[in-house]
């Protein structure tokens with residue numbers, strides 16, 4: 001009796017968390033002091049995270065620090081959080097492409113930052129900070145795609161797993177190199193990798209620090225497709241075309257669709273079904289539904 005009460009309470013709390021935007025995994029109750037780590041990260045400047053949004057509801061987020069193969073400096077980690085907040089509030093948004101500048105994806109944390117924040121406390125806090133951001137990124141009500149050109153290494157490989165889909169260009173590679181530097185993934189990448197490809201395959205990629213080329217990624221179902229182009233402009237156009245297959249229609253319907261999938265992915269059956277009912281209620285009788293019914297649709 002007492003156990004089922006607490007289980008129900010836990011589920012209700014989880015649902016509430018999923019429904020709210022901008023809610024973080026870790027807060028002061030977990031010993032996480034966000035303002036302290038933000039002050040430290042501010043000291044490591046360089047690079048940027050750029051966001052452009054088009055009129056069709058597709059955003060392009062670019063990890064931009066080509067001098068260091070798009071490694072994340074401290075200020076880029078802070079900027080990523082700001083851009084995720086902006087995307088959470090983008091009412092017209094439907095899809096998101098994440099890519100790296102100048103033909104390569106991302107080489108993870110800037111190793112200079114890793115060295116400077118080498119105490120256990122700083123390392124754990126930095127990981128909590130970025131794991132919060134990537135969890136919010138994963139839960140955006142947008143269909144997200146990592147466009148992997150060149151190399152996605154370490155934290156860069158982890159970033160790809162926070163997207164709904166991965167598209168790879170010829171010659172590109174995803175590699176969880178953490179073992180080589182005496183680490184395990186800390187940006188939530190191991191957990192998400194297990195969910196994507198199963199524990200056995202995840203263990204092989206992580207413990208072997210294996211280079212995953214596009215063919216292998218597709219066969220593991222880590223990537224959806226290999227794009228024909230390897231250049232920046234061509235592959236971005238192809239990624240947009242791929243994404244457009246799934247983002248036709250009104251933003252409120254696409255966003256609701258992503259939310260029911262998040263519920264199915266993250267909640268237990270009964271809680272997910274309750275969540276689906278609530279989300280259904282937000283589109284039933286809405287403009288897109290009424291307009292579609294008025295046209296007496298046939299789906300041949």
Ligand SMILES: CCC(=O)SCCNC(=O)CCNC(=O)[C@H](O)C(C)(C)COP(=O)(O)OP(=O)(O)OC[C@H]1O[C@@H](n2cnc3c(N)ncnc32)[C@H](O)[C@@H]1OP(=O)(O)O
Nearest residue numbers: 067068069071107108109110111112151153154155156186
């Ligand atoms: C979550 C925890 C983490 O993410 S820890 C960080 C994990 N990442 C790494 O260990 C990546 C280390 N870098 C590499 O293995 C290679 O640079 C990779 C990414 C494979 C690219 O190789 P390649 O195409 O030959 O380029 P390169 O080595 O000449 O690199 C160009 C310059 O960029 C730098 N760079 C690269 N990655 C980082 C990084 N993560 N942090 C800091 N600097 C990085 C390289 O050192 C190189 O700089 P320089 O030209 O030697 O001054």
